[in-house]
Structure formats: structure tokens, C-alpha cells
Amino acid sequence: MRFEISKVLDAIEGRVCTDPLMARAVVDLAELVRFVDLDGGRPASLLRLGITIDALGRQLQEDGAPVYAVVHRGLLSDADLTSNERMVIRRWADDGLVEVLTNPADRVLEVADLLGLPVLSRQRYDGLAGRYPWVNEPGRVLAPISGSNGPTLKARVGVSMPTAVGVSPAGAKLLARTWRCAESSCALFGGGGGGSFADLVRVERAPYGQPPPSLRTGAPTCPRHESRLSDIGPRPKVEVLAIRIGGQIRQRFVVAPDQQVVVGRAPEQSGGIRLGQWLNDEARRWISRNHVSFELRGGELVARDVSTNGSGIRPGGSMDEANRIALMNHQIRPLGKGDIVELYPGVQVGRAEKMTSGGNFNPTSVMAEAPTMAIRLKP
Ligand SMILES: [Zn+2]
Incomplete structure (x- = not known):
């Protein structure tokens, strides 16, 4: 059982970051680990972070949506967590995956304010609404709760869709x-x-x-x-791309200067984007191990086909077959703002801000390895 728990914590680790390009919501970890009613378990449990990340993914209809976690220093010595959980949080802190603060105060709201991200919390933030009026806007503060179909996020105001509004002007100055x-x-x-x-x-x-x-x-x-x-x-200018498979966003990734990112069934390159896990048999046969590579050339995003069977460009995201442009045999093509590279029908890569999810969604749970003994999700 201990082994399975550490596999869950490893999966959760892949979804915590302090990277403004990747994070999709902000959480106060010391608050979150104590939402006992999410699973009816111990007074404090790091697995509740996984439960909340899963709820976020379901509501965004997006796989691999990471959270930005602000952590009160006291959590590192909280006896309600297991020693393994405390060790994991300490490792996240050492690796800069979370912010461990002596005095977190309103840092959660500050990060959400600068990055324009929703906050996942049960706090009212009444005293801070003067400084951060958006806490009363729809979809900006959502409480992780147990709903009729399992854990979910309930917005304090408006419909329960986590709402990101984009980096604020002050945030943009800092991130430049x-x-x-x-x-x-x-x-x-x-x-x-x-x-x-x-x-x-x-x-x-x-x-x-x-x-x-x-x-x-x-x-x-x-x-x-x-x-x-x-x-x-x-700060170096980068492009954030997203993989969409069968209409669903599966992963985001960054293309930075002097870096080539290979997308394919199972790229050899470290940092390559591996699609195999999401593909059906036909797509798996069609898509090469290394299929398309992305890089910045003079600040311009370009795609290069490195596959056996070739790729296509859908200019401006047009799904009209007449507009599709073939890309093959190591051809290189600059990508316009809304252009989408298609590796196989329904397997697409484009700029993250232009890609949305749609249709039926079967997200991959970070809790997949959780033993039922440890996680008793309320019905
Ligand atoms: Zn420092």
C-alpha cells in the first residue's frame, strides 16, 4: 500500500508547479489538506491535493492541468501528515515546485491576481475584496467540495467554471x-x-x-x-503549445529559444512529448516515434515534419480539407497565430491560447493508483 501511495504522490508531483506558463489555478496547500469531507480520511492528507487537481481537470476538460501551490512553512512539520507526505512537500519545496513561506498572508491572492488565475479555496476573503475585487467575480474563487458525482469545484459566484482572465498588467511587467x-x-x-x-x-x-x-x-x-x-x-520569449487529441487538451508544453521539442508516439529526446498513451491503434501505427519538431527561429515558431507518413497544417485552425497543407520530408513551416499542426486526424498541436477542449472527456486521474483503503471518495 505504501508503494501505491508513493505512486499517487509521484503523479500529483507532475501537477504542481510555480511556473506561470503552466499553472491553471492557485491553492493554499495548508488549507486544502484539511478538507476532511472530501474523502472522510485523516485530519490532514496530501492526497486531497490530487482529488482537487482531478476536479480541476474535469471542470476544465483538460488533462494535466497543474496547480500553483503556496505552502505555509508549518505544514513541513505538521504531525497530522505522514512523514512520507512531509518529506514529499519538502522535496517539492527544494525543487521550487511549490512556494514555502513563513508568512503566506495573501500570497495566494497575489499570485492569482498577477497571473489572472482562479483560486481553489473555501475561504471567504471578505477582508481582501477591497484589494482584490475579482474575488467576487464569477469563477475566480472555487471551493473544492464533495458533490453528488464525487469531488467537484463550486464557484463562490456564478457558474462553476474555473475562470482565468490572463496575466495582469503588473504581472506582465514582472514576467517580462x-x-x-x-x-x-x-x-x-x-x-x-x-x-x-x-x-x-x-x-x-x-x-x-x-x-x-x-x-x-x-x-x-x-x-x-x-x-x-x-x-x-x-525574460526569454517563449511559445506555449497544447496537444489536443480527440477534441481534448491533453498536455501543454513550452518551446523556448535554442530548444527543439519533438512530438511523437515515443520521442527519444529528453523533454520530447510522448503521445502513445492517448492514441488508438490506428493513430499509433500512423504516428512516428518522432513526428513533428517545434522550435523558435528568430523568434518565429516553426514546425518541421520528421515523420515517415507526414503531417498537415490547418491554417487558422480551419477544418476544411481544401485548406489543409501537407508537411512532410523534413519540410519546415512557420506557424501563424491560429495554425494547427495535425499529425493524424484528431491529433493536433497549436498555440495553447487558441486551443480549446470540446466533446466527451475522459480525463486521466492522478489518483489512478490510489488504493481504495486510502481514498474513500464520497458518492
Ligand atoms: Zn529567494
Whole structure:
């Protein structure tokens, strides 16, 4: 059973991040782990994060929708969690997957404000509605609750669709720059202070995935170390793409400068996007291990067909067969804003902001490995 629990926690780990390009909602982890009624289990359980992530995916009709978790430092020593859960959260903190803060205060709302993301919480936030009036807007604050068909998200106002409104003007200014924390081991804005040991820093996180600095003090500040951040230059411009299979968004990914991302049945390249798990037999036979590669050339997004059977471009997302342009034999083509690359009928890649889900949806649960003993979802 312990083995299965750690597999669930590994699956959840793939859905927590502090990356503004990937996160789809913001949570206060210390609050969330105590929603006992979600599963009727222990006083605190990290598995409730998985339950909530699944509910988010169902409601967005999107697989692999990650959450941005803000964590009160006290949770790392909370005796209501298992030692394994505390260890996992500590690892997430070390890897910069979550923000661990001594004084989280309104950081959840600040992140949601800067990134324009919904908040998953049961708090009323009445005292903060003056500063963040959007907490009273439809779909911006949703409570994870147990519904008649299992755990769900109930919006505080309006229909229960998690609503993202896009990065705010203040957020856009912060996300246009790369920031560095004075604390050389900082997992959020690390890379060292440029000292002689800077090259020994464990992980240098990709600058385009840096979280939004806090503005609580008026100047860009590291939310973890509460120290002023240095501006070390412009943030590289990237493209965020999404995979849509059978009408459903399955995964988002980033194409950064000087980087090639291969999409295919089972790409050899590390960081390649593996589609095999979502394909039926015919699509699996048609789509090559390495099928299409994406890169930025002079800031322009281009697709290159590297497959055996070829791909197609659907200009502006048009599903009219007459408009389909064949792409094959290592041909390269720049992609216009709404263009979609089709690897096989219904297997598509395009810019994330232009791709939506539709139709029947069978999301992949992060809780798939959860033993029924540990998770008794209320009917
Ligand atoms: Zn820091």
C-alpha cells in the first residue's frame, strides 16, 4: 500500500508547479489538506491535493492541468501528515515546485491576481475584496467540495467554471524580466548571487518558468526569502503549445529559444512529448516515434515534419480539407497565430491560447493508483 501511495504522490508531483506558463489555478496547500469531507480520511492528507487537481481537470476538460501551490512553512512539520507526505512537500519545496513561506498572508491572492488565475479555496476573503475585487467575480474563487458525482469545484459566484482572465498588467511587467534572489540556494529565483560558487548551484531553473515576484513591499521581492530581487535582464520569449487529441487538451508544453521539442508516439529526446498513451491503434501505427519538431527561429515558431507518413497544417485552425497543407520530408513551416499542426486526424498541436477542449472527456486521474483503503471518495 505504501508503494501505491508513493505512486499517487509521484503523479500529483507532475501537477504542481510555480511556473506561470503552466499553472491553471492557485491553492493554499495548508488549507486544502484539511478538507476532511472530501474523502472522510485523516485530519490532514496530501492526497486531497490530487482529488482537487482531478476536479480541476474535469471542470476544465483538460488533462494535466497543474496547480500553483503556496505552502505555509508549518505544514513541513505538521504531525497530522505522514512523514512520507512531509518529506514529499519538502522535496517539492527544494525543487521550487511549490512556494514555502513563513508568512503566506495573501500570497495566494497575489499570485492569482498577477497571473489572472482562479483560486481553489473555501475561504471567504471578505477582508481582501477591497484589494482584490475579482474575488467576487464569477469563477475566480472555487471551493473544492464533495458533490453528488464525487469531488467537484463550486464557484463562490456564478457558474462553476474555473475562470482565468490572463496575466495582469503588473504581472506582465514582472514576467517580462528575469529575477535573481540574493539567497544563492533559492529554488524560486536561484542561480546564486554571481559569486565564485555560482556554478555549484544545484538547479538553475529556466528563466521563462520563474514565478511572479511578490510586490507586497512595493518592489519585486522573493516571497520565500523576503529579500529584494535583482533584475538580471529580459525574460526569454517563449511559445506555449497544447496537444489536443480527440477534441481534448491533453498536455501543454513550452518551446523556448535554442530548444527543439519533438512530438511523437515515443520521442527519444529528453523533454520530447510522448503521445502513445492517448492514441488508438490506428493513430499509433500512423504516428512516428518522432513526428513533428517545434522550435523558435528568430523568434518565429516553426514546425518541421520528421515523420515517415507526414503531417498537415490547418491554417487558422480551419477544418476544411481544401485548406489543409501537407508537411512532410523534413519540410519546415512557420506557424501563424491560429495554425494547427495535425499529425493524424484528431491529433493536433497549436498555440495553447487558441486551443480549446470540446466533446466527451475522459480525463486521466492522478489518483489512478490510489488504493481504495486510502481514498474513500464520497458518492
Ligand atoms: Zn529567494
